[in-house]
Amino acid sequence: MLEFAILGLLHQSPMHGYELRKQLAQVLGGLRSISYGSLYPALRRMQAAGLISTDEPPPRALLPADAPPLTGRRGKVVYTITAEGKERFHELVGETGPEAYDDGGFFGVRLAFFRHTARDVRLRILEGRRRTVERQREGLRTSLSRTRERLDRYTLELQRHGLESVDREVRWLSELIDSERAESSGDRPAVPGPEKRPDTD
């Protein structure tokens, strides 16, 4: 998931780790962010896999005689997506399996890069997400009705609030799906070729 988000952001423009982290917070929905303890290892993994490269300016121009401690390299590093990285990103962007929507976090990131995603893929993901959340809702509903008596007042409140939230999410997704379909019908004859890439490099 982190990998996907990083690829998506670097796909737009090269960036420092610091900037990357800030953008990531936006992409993650504004609330949760990602820590440096996750970000830097991820960047190193991706670099090792050849998905990104570092445009690294010389780490220190001829350090001036009185060498400071300098435990490790401390120069600004700009990360750039490679050709393989772009390829990987488009591969991930086309995925429609459960991993794309079962986890809400991943789904949010997929949403953030929907402009790189073909319409039919968008619809499949939105519908998959809705099914997942509907299943959660039903589970919560039955569990709530089965245990209503034996439960703490506060636990009950928590579950009630959770149920309402999930319910709202279903309605929200339905609106997104509807507007997606509406745009789709005024757009093309509804059955285009199977290979449609709205995004070209």
Add this chain to the structure above:
Amino acid sequence: MLEFAILGLLHQSPMHGYELRKQLAQVLGGLRSISYGSLYPALRRMQAAGLISTDEPPPRALLPADAPPLTGRRGKVVYTITAEGKERFHELVGETGPEAYDDGGFFGVRLAFFRHTARDVRLRILEGRRRTVERQREGLRTSLSRTRERLDRYTLELQRHGLESVDREVRWLSELIDSERAESSGDRPAVPGPEKRPDTD
């Protein structure tokens, strides 16, 4: 957090790991659960710390000559809270610092065991949680108004939905606080002694 939840559940009655996990799912708000990969290590940590003990029936009654592989011990294990565990639980139940409400997950677990929590502590936690969520809301609001133009339609939708959810959570918390205060005023002269333990073993 896991530690707190486990102590709370075992405080009610001894349990197998399997049952513990199911109850944990309820306590966690009905949606997310905890994996065995988290649960068993946590149990072992807590056992090492002396907070719980295992009522372990003899792992295998005189294995019958034709010894099966038996890679590790595979017998049912019942976990029981110890006196130190109860002490630790009451200690945690009295905590009112940011760690009690800054993380939503932890807050949910605290809610689940509110019946073991003194009224004034309950109020402090609820109010702390509300402040935290309000801060999130303000952050989201300003970020949304600052970047409204430059944002993807989908990202915008995601943030809008997130903002509404957070807003609803604030209202929900306010209701809880109000009803808590209402009960409190009809109960005792509002300023009882500082040491009030509704829960006794």
Add this chain to the structure above:
DNA sequence: ATCCGATGTATCGCGACGATACATCGAGGG
């Protein structure tokens, strides 16, 4: 002149997770 907050890179230990394996047992159907 100095201090402070924003920018920036990096590591460590802890712990949560999904995947996986294995074991037992009751119920039901062949």
Add this chain to the structure above:
DNA sequence: CCCTCGATGTATCGTCGCGATACATCGGAT
């Protein structure tokens, strides 16, 4: 009567995210 199947049950492994922490640079305010 056996056999499979789903629920119950214990356990480990590698991967990875996190908070805490440290360190460094730079611009502007005091």
